[in-house]
Amino acid sequence: HAKSLGKARYAIFDKDMQDQSLKRLVLERELRQAIGTEQIFMAYQPIVTVAEGDVVGFEALVRWKHPEMGVVRPDHFIHVAEETGLIVPLGRWVLEESCRELMLIRQAMPGFEFTMNVNLSKRQLVQPDVVDMLVEVVENAGVDPQWIKLEITESVIMDGQAQVTVVLEEMRRRGFKLAMDDFGTGHSSLSCLHQFPIDVLKIDRSFVSSLDHHVEFAAVIQAIVTLAHTLGLTVVAEGIETMEQLAVLQALDCDSLQGYLFAKPLPLQEVLEFLSAPRSYMNSA
Ligand code: C2E
Ligand code: MG
Ligand code: MG
């Protein structure tokens, strides 16, 4: 009896596996077809200063408006893009579009020196021509590389792979700024932080949400901020959703903030509206 039960279980397991790989194949095919069409577009989430709440830049976040599924968030397809290598052409398009739209934002708001954060996957970093690609794209767009902050996750940077470190150094030599993304999610060791060629530290959303239940956690964030400042880094906290979190982070000397409390990621037209509308979340804090 046990044997036949085992068999039945295997059969179910196999069926699930088949469904999964079928779904993946369909997703891959659809994504391949979507790249280069209007289905793929960018949203930009404002990054604001702690002190004044002024918008200083944006993070570029890719979106896919699937014909049946609606707007699909990157967590559902970036991993497929990475595994299949589609992230290479998609990533180039993301940078091109973000540069083009950064220029439109800057033209609409003369006098503001907005920057644009663009996420880079490991798969992109290890392309032999990645630095040439970056330089070519910004030059074509008329964008100064200093306006672009390349976000690379903590785990990829901390890996310490010689190939990665060499590329990061080359990017900085060419004028790009580098941000360590999702700090606190990997095996981050504060004692390693000084070894990496970065300009910005982004404290992960999970650290910010920890504040809700553990006020003592503020001391941990404070230690990170202090060390980062000693190393000459700017600190951005991600995922601020509540006024309570804002109040704590304001007291901790972070430099800038990003989160739904200020704005969700917005398509270009809404970014322009957001920038021209008065805001008051800081005053009421
Ligand atoms: P990430 O780089 O850490 O981006 C921040 C994510 O947090 C975004 O999710 C953003 O919408 C979300 N977020 C911001 N503020 C809040 C908040 O207050 N509350 C909550 N709950 N979430 C908040 P999104 O856009 O779904 O992107 C997920 C991840 O996908 C990104 O994490 C990044 O790793 C990756 N990704 C997005 N766009 C690109 C891209 O163009 N290229 C690459 N390589 N990866 C991308
Ligand atoms: Mg990011
Ligand atoms: Mg992040």
Ligand code: MG
């Ligand atoms: Mg993240």
